[in-house]
Amino acid sequence: MLELWETEVVVAVCPHCDWRYVVPTEKATLRCPHCFAADLEPVVDDVEQLPYLRPPELVTPFTVTKAVADKRIEEFADGIPFAPRDLNPETLRSRVQRLYLPMWLVDSDVMATWGAEVGFDYNVVSHRERYSDGSGWDTQQVQETRIRWEARVGQLERHYDNVVAPALEQHAAMEQALGAYALDVAQPYAAGDLARALARLPDRAPEAAWADAAPTLQAAAGEECRQAASADHIRQFRWSPTYTGQHWTLLLLPLYATYYLDDDAEPRPVLINGQSGRVFGVRRASMQRAQHTALIIVAIAAVLFLLSLVAGVAGLAAPPLLVVGGIGGVLALCVGLGGIIPIFRAWQFNRKPVETL
Amino acid sequence: MTQPFPPPGFIRVESAIPGIVVYAPAPEEDEAQPAIVEFKCPQCQATTAYSVVDGGLRCAHCGYYEPPARAIVGKGAQGFEFTVETLSIASQAHGWGETRQELQCQNCNARATLPPGRLTHTCPFCGSNRVLQQAAPQDALRPRFLIPFKIEANACRPIAENWLSSSWMTPKSLKQSTVAGFMGIYLPYWTFDTVTLAEWKAEVGHQETRRRYNSATKSWESHTVTVWRWESGRVRKFFDDLLVSGTAKLSRVLLTQLQNYDTHALVAYEPQYLAGFLAQAYDVPLEKAWEEGREAMRAATRKACRDQASTSQIRNFSMALDFSEESWRYVLAPLYLAVYRYNGQPYQVMINGQTGAIAGQRPVDWNKVWLAVGASVAPGALLSLIGLLGIVLGALLPPTLAVGMVLLALGVVLLIAGGVIAFNIINKARRMGDA
Numbered sequence: 001m002l003e004l005w006e007t008e009v010v011v012a013v014c015p016h017c018d019w020r021y022v023v024p025t026e027k028a029t030l031r032c033p034h035c036f037a038a039d040l041e042p043v044v045d046d047v048e049q050l051p052y053l054r055p056p057e058l059v060t061p062f063t064v065t066k067a068v069a070d071k072r073i074e075e076f077a078d079g080i081p082f083a084p085r086d087l088n089p090e091t092l093r094s095r096v097q098r099l100y101l102p103m104w105l106v107d108s109d110v111m112a113t114w115g116a117e118v119g120f121d122y123n124v125v126s127h128r129e130r131y132s133d134g135s136g137w138d139t140q141q142v143q144e145t146r147i148r149w150e151a152r153v154g155q156l157e158r159h160y161d162n163v164v165a166p167a168l169e170q171h172a173a174m175e176q177a178l179g180a181y182a183l184d185v186a187q188p189y190a191a192g193d194l195a196r197a198l199a200r201l202p203d204r205a206p207e208a209a210w211a212d213a214a215p216t217l218q219a220a221a222g223e224e225c226r227q228a229a230s231a232d233h234i235r236q237f238r239w240s241p242t243y244t245g246q247h248w249t250l251l252l253l254p255l256y257a258t259y260y261l262d263d264d265a266e267p268r269p270v271l272i273n274g275q276s277g278r279v280f281g282v283r284r285a286s287m288q289r290a291q292h293t294a295l296i297i298v299a300i301a302a303v304l305f306l307l308s309l310v311a312g313v314a315g316l317a318a319p320p321l322l323v324v325g326g327i328g329g330v331l332a333l334c335v336g337l338g339g340i341i342p343i344f345r346a347w348q349f350n351r352k353p354v355e356t357l
Numbered sequence: 358m359t360q361p362f363p364p365p366g367f368i369r370v371e372s373a374i375p376g377i378v379v380y381a382p383a384p385e386e387d388e389a390q391p392a393i394v395e396f397k398c399p400q401c402q403a404t405t406a407y408s409v410v411d412g413g414l415r416c417a418h419c420g421y422y423e424p425p426a427r428a429i430v431g432k433g434a435q436g437f438e439f440t441v442e443t444l445s446i447a448s449q450a451h452g453w454g455e456t457r458q459e460l461q462c463q464n465c466n467a468r469a470t471l472p473p474g475r476l477t478h479t480c481p482f483c484g485s486n487r488v489l490q491q492a493a494p495q496d497a498l499r500p501r502f503l504i505p506f507k508i509e510a511n512a513c514r515p516i517a518e519n520w521l522s523s524s525w526m527t528p529k530s531l532k533q534s535t536v537a538g539f540m541g542i543y544l545p546y547w548t549f550d551t552v553t554l555a556e557w558k559a560e561v562g563h564q565e566t567r568r569r570y571n572s573a574t575k576s577w578e579s580h581t582v583t584v585w586r587w588e589s590g591r592v593r594k595f596f597d598d599l600l601v602s603g604t605a606k607l608s609r610v611l612l613t614q615l616q617n618y619d620t621h622a623l624v625a626y627e628p629q630y631l632a633g634f635l636a637q638a639y640d641v642p643l644e645k646a647w648e649e650g651r652e653a654m655r656a657a658t659r660k661a662c663r664d665q666a667s668t669s670q671i672r673n674f675s676m677a678l679d680f681s682e683e684s685w686r687y688v689l690a691p692l693y694l695a696v697y698r699y700n701g702q703p704y705q706v707m708i709n710g711q712t713g714a715i716a717g718q719r720p721v722d723w724n725k726v727w728l729a730v731g732a733s734v735a736p737g738a739l740l741s742l743i744g745l746l747g748i749v750l751g752a753l754l755p756p757t758l759a760v761g762m763v764l765l766a767l768g769v770v771l772l773i774a775g776g777v778i779a780f781n782i783i784n785k786a787r788r789m790g791d792a
């Protein structure tokens with residue numbers, strides 16, 4: 001089925017996180033753009049047995065160019081005190097990969113009977129009065145909007161297009177990190193789309209995704225019933241739908257993925273929404289580097305202290321040196337105390353909640 | 358779904374979206390309201406009328422009785438909100454017809470012209486009763502509730518005669534005159550329910566005694582001073598069924614004297630209750646009545662605020678007041694009207710058809726009044742004169758000078774007291790005459 005992609009692709013899997021991708025043949029051994037902990041391994045045996053190998057019908061194109069993505073990376077890396085050595089624009093940029101995440105869209109005909117309470121706004125007149133001995137009464141009329149709730153029932157025979165249903169178990173987490181995508185700009189899949197990018201294969205069947213689509217459908221139907229009743233509000237919408245003619249479409253969503261290694265050499269992903277440019281990643285100061293700097297400062301203080309001590313001993317013979325020794329001692333103490341500053345800065349920065357840019 | 362669709366009582370309404378069908382509860386249709394309700398005895402075809410004693414329709418001819426179809430709702434009677442829509446409709450139209458109505462008696466074919474706002478008609482030729490029910494501009498604006506008559510028409514005469522002889526200011530011969538022809542009429546009233554929330558502040562005066570050393574007399578003197586302190590407070594006042602008359606056709610002064618209707622007796626409107634009585638629709642629109650009601654409520658709330666102050670000496674009083682939970686009702690309340698003549702002059706009497714409270718105009722015997730005025734002023738005047746005389750005589754007979762001065766002082770005090778009494782008497786007499 002891979003030939004349907006109309007370009008040279010293979011299926012590759014990450015031995016660490018088990019994510020499965022369709023990748024251009026020449027990228028089959030890239031670092032996994034999800035966990036960044038291992039390199040991908042091409043799947044050779046029984047490839048055709050894997051589910052959902054067919055190419056997507058729709059692709060939401062990258063509207064954030066590589067240049068813009070680079071700029072966002074620079075902003076991400078900027079302003080972190082004692083940033084981990086690996087967290088710098090150059091390394092982040094060099095590791096950027098284009099990645100597509102899959103999502104199901106479902107179209108369906110719905111027949112249902114429904115019931116709800118619909119609310120109509122209306123205005124009531126009330127009054128406010130002020131009185132003072134000098135000026136007497138001053139009356140002010142005020143209007144207040146209230147809602148009149150009424151029962152409605154009805155029948156519905158509608159077609160709903162492009163109801164979103166997750167194709168990945170991690171869909172909700174991904175959406176939280178990357179923000180929403182505008183789906184109306186999606187275009188039919190073209191062979192060139194995968195020339196420089198990887199595409200994650202769905203791990204959720206449409207049947208499983210349907211459970212997530214149904215509430216969305218119900219909300220859409222409720223909103224339409226509100227409009228049908230010419231009401232301003234709706235509540236307690238209930239229905240008994242029958243779905244027919246369901247049609248599933250696979251859609252790909254673009255993002256840039258890169259990573260840096262933290263103090264423990266663990267990869268930390270940095271993701272950029274390929275449509276909105278929103279950045280997700282953990283910005284943290286490196287405690288190791290902060291401690292390192294602190295240690296250097298303490299060492300300088302120790303040297304200073306030793307010199308002052310020498311000056312002090314010499315001062316027994318030549319009293320003016322005693323003064324130099326005293327000043328040196330105080331200076332050493334000050335510098336030594338200053339050693340706490342880097343650690344404090346790093347701690348303070350890391351205390352802030354994880355930022356998304 | 359096992360239930361039938363649509364559920365009973367729902368009708369199809371317009372839908373703004375193709376493919377969606379909408380059903381709404383059918384609007385509550387009050388039993389089809391015929392434009393004119395006739396009251397005929399099903400047994401003997403004679404005219405029936407509402408019987409105050411029985412609380413239902415009674416045929417005077419054969420005794421047939423029909424109880425009212427609806428129960429007492431009392432204070433639970435539905436109130437309506439002050440919606441912008443209702444206010445604008447209520448300000449334009451009157452409750453049930455504002456033009457004269459032409460009517461032909463179905464019984465004897467006599468023609469009649471009714472004044473605007475009249476809700477009932479009793480044919481003067483054959484005595485048949487009718488209740489007219491034209492369409493109101495909004496359902497809430499037709500009379501929805503009423504207080505039925507509790508006092509019988511023939512109980513009015515003793516009440517009125519008792520009242521005529523109850524004041525010494527009226528002429529003696531008035532006791533002989535009779536008040537007859539009491540006419541039962543349902544008058545329009547607006548009732549208002551509201552909560553007022555007020556916050557007030559004011560300077561409140563307190564009397565304090567201070568001692569001061571007077572260096573001239575070399576002694577301590579005490580004197581009182583008023584000390585002003587700021588006070589503030591909150592008042593939450595609930596107004597339940599404040600009544601405001603819906604007609605300007607009758608004297609406000611008299612109406613307010615007998616407005617002690619008890620709204621616990623409210624019943625849902627039924628044409629039966631009106632059979633045989635006059636009934637009048639409102640001519641004071643809701644908004645105007647509401648304004649009047651609000652003025653009364655804010656005045657009462659202001660008084661409640663001032664009563665909270667620790668003394669009654671108050672200055673720089675100010676308050677802010679919010680009306681909330683406002684609702685209104687349009688009700689009919691029973692009243693008996695009669696006119697009696699005395700010395701060829703007509704005088705109006707009104708009796709509350711529920712409580713029997715009476716108010717009206719009474720002729721004043723001004724001779725009696727002036728006599729009473731004279732009697733109250735005389736002692737003071739006389740004493741003052743004697744006192745003056747004593748002072749004058751003091752020139753010849755010195756001891757009378759002191760007596761004269763004492764008597765004069767006493768006389769002046771009595772004169773002032775008598776004047777106050779006389780003023781009150783004259784005021785009361787005037788109110789009685791031209792109310």
Ligand SMILES: [Zn+2]
Binds near residue numbers: 015016033
């Ligand atoms: Zn992986």
Ligand SMILES: [Zn+2]
Binds near residue numbers: 398
């Ligand atoms: Zn009869």
